Amino acid sequence: MASDRPTGNLLRVAPEQPVDGDDPIGAVLAVYTRDLVSAVDQTLADFMATEVDALAEIDAAMGGFAATARDCVLAGGKRVRPTFAYWGWRGAVGGNAPVTPVLPALATLELLHTFALVHDDVMDASATRRGRPTAHVAMAAQHAEAGRNGDSGRFGEAVAVLIGDLCMVWADQLLARADLPADRLIEVRRGYDRMRVETVAGQYLDVLGETDPENWSVERALRVARYKTASYTVQRPLLFGASLAGIGGDDPLLTAYTRYGLAVGEAFQLCDDLLGVYGDPTTTGKPAGDDLRTGKPTALLMMARELATPAQLRVLDRGDRLTGAPDVTQLAEVMVDTGAVGRIERMIDERVEDALTALDVAAVDETARSALVGLANAATHRRA
Template sequence: MASDRLTGNLLRVGPEQPVGNDDPIRAVLAAYTRDLITAVDETLTDFLAAEVDALTEIDAAMGGFAATARDYVLAGGKRVRPTFAYWGWRGAVGDEPLAPVLPALATLELLHTFALVHDDVMDASATRRGRPTVHVALAAQHAAAGRNGDSRRFGEAVAVLIGDLCMVWADQLLSRAALPPGRLLAVRRGYDRMRVETVAGQYLDILGEADPASWSVDRALRVARYKTASYTVQRPLIFGASLAGVTDDARLTAAYTSYGLCIGEAFQLRDDLLGVYGDPVTTGKPAGDDLRTGKPTALLVLARQMATPAQLRELDGTGDPVGESEVARLAEVVVDTGAVERIERMIDERVEEALAALDTAAVDETARVALAGLAALATARRA
């Protein structure tokens, strides 16, 4: 199995190897990540096959519904959250067998799918990972079949249910981790907190779109902290430590918290840049949506703060809808304000702070080097 190949790759990651743009650790992490993704996907595939079969027994239509959810879970993705959870676990326990905690790591991917499906409905997003979002695909199927009712509402309603089902599946899969009951209960407490913080961040994100004039950079970063940093990096790291039974190491918890918040915020800041300047072929999402909607990301709030009066009139004076040429012009204006350069500095500062935090606790040396590499990979990505 893929999990059996992980140790061989990880042993090639040594503390003597520096982390830079062309260093050997990137190749090692790439090989490791492929194996971890395969191990997580194997776990998800086995689990979901049984769940789809069980729902098919209720009704053939239920089987199709469950299969749609399964296919979306397995449709790709970087598996960032299981990766950070693994290194949180590995940093606490060192080199231990992976199999007992694999269900817990895979759980985070089901939680992520729940969040993505609901987020796409709330944002009315048309594409995700280079393919139609769940609600859009379901609406198209409804229309093609000539069914009664509004296709858009049908697609959105079923997508909400698919997200809900993924949340339930996540709970079921977590319970399969081969851990002592007391430890699993502690893991569950942290997992529940992660879910609450994700919902809080999503609400703040929606509120910001409804009242952008009252938003600040600090508040945009708070959204990033709870919507992204918490359940992408910080909480998965602590989740991993709790899988290892480490819940009372104040230094390790503080180091993971600081690293996680910094890299999580930097991850979202990079996402904000990609949302405006990324290549849709690479990101799998259309560019410019934040400019079209006026969403108060840290990038766009900064641009308005730093803009000259003439630039501000351009940023705030577009009509609705905003066409491609207007989006391209707005993207140029944002660069001219200096906001893009400022965001790049903020990303660099957070990476530096995160790496410094790792030096404050007793973290397994292989995990320390890997986390340093992941900090660069997560914040300098193109998708």
């Protein structure tokens, strides 16, 4: 990277409470991680520029395909995973170590995230992401507009799968560029691989749950949250950051990060469950009620079923996707009446409290501790 880019402590101290506004985590990240986000985005842009050019040499169409993959990576997003990884690293090394050697590794997590998002959108048949058409929808539209042979929807899904695959390969390539001792990079890679396996496990359970809701439960929904979201959103990025700093074995810092990451990651997903039903689409970038329309057995829906009266359960059962399109507004109201929304909100607060307790008993750099406190609150009390 160019020498004029940030090399020291990139981030200002985060507040202990979320910044006011419609999107607290976005505000926290925008104000307090601006330099990190810029550095990660520039690292990604520089890396992918070379990769897109190389693929364009194969065929002009390949250049367009690679550019679409690049645009998926750079199309907004809060860079939550690189941020947690940064603070995991900074909490171990303190405030003076240069960040440049680990920037490729931090940026790697955003490529992994894009891989997961693009594939997840295909599996969920999602039409929008961050207020824009999802990759498979956009590619299907291009196919239709060009008047090509075959089914446009099928083409879009196939290309989206390849876009996700390419992002996974790019992630591996970029991680290898981290300027770390070879033995440390091997350890980093072990944790990174485990994070990927856990993400796939969580995604499989998520897909399975939609086909077998009768055998699902709040505990099983939380297990999905643990592996699909907590692992690769907070917990593993924190541990990834610690491994970049050379922390391993039985170091108490890893215990604290594991406890904090699991708690905040689960709370993050529970917040997503609420936003999926009650969020403002203009803020979340996705239609409200999608989970209810598909019958996804989220912790919120499973909790509502557990707490429902017989009459309320009959309403929830009439939302069965086999009987036609559910009345999303009615289902949302019934879930509030069961007390499920309030219970989920308390579960979020309990997990944040547990996460902050984990930080209290760990030897974490004080600046990192303040940032992680602010991020825990912001990530779990947000509107997008």
